[in-house]
Amino acid sequence: MTAPAAGKQQYPLRRRAVVADLLAERGDSLVVAGLGAPAWDVTAAGDSPLNFPLWGAMGSAVPLGLGLALARPRRRVLVITGDGEMLMGIGALATAALAAPTNLAIVVLDNEAYGETGNQATHTAAGADIAAIGAAAGLVWSRTVADDAGFEVARHQILTAPGPGLCVIKVRIEQLPLVLPPRDGVVLRDRLRAALQD
Amino acid sequence: MTTPVTPASDWPRDIYRALCAHQVRQVAYVPDAGHSRLIEYCRDDPAMIALPLTTEEEGIGLLAGAWLGGDRGVLLMQSSGVGNCINQFSLARVCRLPLLLLVTMRGEDGERNPWQEPMGRNSAGLLETAGIEPLRVDAAAAAGATVAAALERAYRESSAIAVLIAQRVIGIKSFDQ
Numbered sequence: 032m033t034a035p036a037a038g039k040q041q042y043p044l045r046r047r048a049v050v051a052d053l054l055a056e057r058g059d060s061l062v063v064a065g066l067g068a069p070a071w072d073v074t075a076a077g078d079s080p081l082n083f084p085l086w087g088a089m090g091s092a093v094p095l096g097l098g099l100a101l102a103r104p105r106r107r108v109l110v111i112t113g114d115g116e117m118l119m120g121i122g123a124l125a126t127a128a129l130a131a132p133t134n135l136a137i138v139v140l141d142n143e144a145y146g147e148t149g150n151q152a153t154h155t156a157a158g159a160d161i162a163a164i165g166a167a168a169g170l171v172w173s174r175t176v177a178d179d180a181g182f183e184v185a186r187h188q189i190l191t192a193p194g195p196g197l198c199v200i201k202v203r204i205e206q207l208p209l210v211l212p213p214r215d216g217v218v219l220r221d222r223l224r225a226a227l228q229d
Numbered sequence: 230m231t232t233p234v235t236p237a238s239d240w241p242r243d244i245y246r247a248l249c250a251h252q253v254r255q256v257a258y259v260p261d262a263g264h265s266r267l268i269e270y271c272r273d274d275p276a277m278i279a280l281p282l283t284t285e286e287e288g289i290g291l292l293a294g295a296w297l298g299g300d301r302g303v304l305l306m307q308s309s310g311v312g313n314c315i316n317q318f319s320l321a322r323v324c325r326l327p328l329l330l331l332v333t334m335r336g337e338d339g340e341r342n343p344w345q346e347p348m349g350r351n352s353a354g355l356l357e358t359a360g361i362e363p364l365r366v367d368a369a370a371a372a373g374a375t376v377a378a379a380l381e382r383a384y385r386e387s388s389a390i391a392v393l394i395a396q397r398v399i400g401i402k403s404f405d406q
Contacts, residue, residue: 061298063294083297085320086323087316087319087320087323088289088290088316088317088319088320089316090286090290090317091286091287091289091290091293091317091320092290093290094282094286094287094288094289094290094291094294095290095291095293095294095297095320096294097290097291097294098255098290098291098292098293098294098295098296098297098298098300098302099294099295099297099298100294100298101255101278101280101294101295101298101300102254102255102294102295102296102297102298102299102300103298103299120286120287120290122282122283122284122287123283123287123290125283126280126281126282126283126287126291129280129281130278130280216320216323216324216325217323217324217325219324220297220324220325220326223297224297224299227297227298227299
């Protein structure tokens with residue numbers, strides 16, 4: 032058995048533009064970012080006390096967003112993560128579906144590769160379909176988009192449609208400048224808690 | 230089949246009362262016979278969200294999000310689940326988040342499944358290594374007060390604490406046919 036080749040895909044969507052477009056209309060949404068490139072993408076779109084970027088605990092982005100969404104039912108909670116991080120905690124999609132917070136939306140930036148470790152292929156490169164898994168887990172909506180037209184439709188759904196929902200966005204493999212959020216977990220914790228006081 | 234080996238005591242009710250008194254709202258769990266009554270009490274309480282997980286790991290992220298959003302939470306598991314959580318504990322540690330685990334022990338006196346022994350014997354040591362303070366409950370009568378004290382400290386000091394409930398308190402799974 033051979034591992035699928037990584038880096039062959041040429042999807043047109045660029046991750047930084049996709050995330051910047053999404054977050055331009057986030058309002059007071061809370062954003063949880065999975066470790067690695069999604070955390071840098073979210074930070075590149077503008078650091079905010081309402082962002083909680085992870086630097087570790089791989090597989091925890093969806094559970095963390097779920098706990099936040101249940102605690103803050105009147106706030107939109109966006110989890111923005113990668114295909115590798117999502118695969119490591121894939122069972123959390125079933126837990127999110129079961130808990131069913133309507134304010135939770137999950138975005139998987141799927142470049143079919145582990146970007147932080149040298150672009151080795153993830154299982155999605157071989158055909159694993161995260162949106163199909165999300166649908167089968169019982170999420171209210173779950174889709175994949177791979178071009179501008181698809182993203183245009185999905186953007187509205189991600190920001191406003193009752194969830195819990197999931198959108199896989201196929202993005203190109205790119206080497207991008209690192210835009211790092213604070214790495215002190217206590218700073219990230221305190222600024223989010225303070226921003227939610229009012 | 231679980232046979233109690235200590236005098237009947239409603240220690241799950243005592244723990245449930247401690248959770249109520251400390252305004253715990255999110256109760257995450259992986260189903261466990263030892264925790265079954267406590268899980269029922271929490272599921273029956275409309276002020277609580279009792280949420281089953283596919284793996285204990287999810288509970289660490291879930292409770293981090295809960296507390297960031299202003300909810301208190303607790304994670305119920307069996308000792309086998311401690312091993313599943315190890316890397317996720319870094320979240321509670323690095324962000325100094327309050328964390329309370331209620332762990333029912335397997336692999337202790339009377340265990341009839343040898344596959345439970347490795348995690349049963351090593352849970353307390355692994356928790357300590359991961360920065361989670363283990364507290365033992367060896368008698369049913371001590372369960373409620375120990376959990377109440379752990380909750381008080383976890384939320385006052387942002388501490389991570391695991392209350393380990395001895396197998397003799399829970400009862401022995403028999404495997405008799």
